[in-house]
Amino acid sequence: MKNVLFIIAIIAALLTFSCCVPVQEQTKEERAPVRNFISVHDIPSYLNATSIALGEEEIPPNDLSRAIRFFYAMWIDKYGDEDEKLLTNLNFLTVISSDEMMEVSSGAFWVDGSPIVEKTRVVGLTWSPTRIWIWIDPSHKISDTSLIHELIHVALWSANGTTGDIDHEGDKEVYWTDEHTMFIEIANLVLKNNDQ
Numbered sequence: 001m002k003n004v005l006f007i008i009a010i011i012a013a014l015l016t017f018s019c020c021v022p023v024q025e026q027t028k029e030e031r032a033p034v035r036n037f038i039s040v041h042d043i044p045s046y047l048n049a050t051s052i053a054l055g056e057e058e059i060p061p062n063d064l065s066r067a068i069r070f071f072y073a074m075w076i077d078k079y080g081d082e083d084e085k086l087l088t089n090l091n092f093l094t095v096i097s098s099d100e101m102m103e104v105s106s107g108a109f110w111v112d113g114s115p116i117v118e119k120t121r122v123v124g125l126t127w128s129p130t131r132i133w134i135w136i137d138p139s140h141k142i143s144d145t146s147l148i149h150e151l152i153h154v155a156l157w158s159a160n161g162t163t164g165d166i167d168h169e170g171d172k173e174v175y176w177t178d179e180h181t182m183f184i185e186i187a188n189l190v191l192k193n194n195d196q
């Protein structure tokens with residue numbers, strides 16, 4: 001009985017303290033809602049692939065994974081993947097996304113190969129065979145983003161080892177053909193039909 005009373009006394013003491021700790025007066029800034037502006041997630045099914053979302057919008061990592069797997073299946077069906085170079089890079093891919101477009105004024109090319117010569121807003125960039133950026137379209141559909149376009153740069157870069165073919169169908173680099181442009185159309189159509 002003595003023990004029971006002792007335990008009750010301890011619980012009562014704990015409750016007293018835990019319910020009575022005063023909350024310090026908060027400043028206006030502290031009371032403001034907290035939002036996450038950078039989200040970092042693994043992309044499922046890939047060893048070390050990462051999704052980094054800048055801003056409040058994010059493509060769900062599972063959807064991103066599904067779209068990349070679909071792209072890879074379609075790519076190897078058409079072009080193969082010698083020594084699994086593409087698959088290796090996809091396993092270490094970083095997909096950065098944001099709900100704001102970027103501006104470039106030089107060093108980039110339209111799909112037909114003509115250079116961008118004045119300040120232009122772009123919706124996607126490929127920095128390396130393992131790092132891409134895409135703008136999240138307000139529709140939130142992956143098929144409305146440049147994901148497939150950037151993955152083609154990744155695939156070409158993986159295969160030839162030195163370039164993702166920056167000028168697309170232009171003559172500066174030779175890897176991107178009109179077939180690849182068509183590939184994007186078909187892949188995005190399939191994704192759209194699957195509500196992605």
Ligand SMILES: [Zn+2]
Nearest residue numbers: 149153166168
């Ligand atoms: Zn491109």
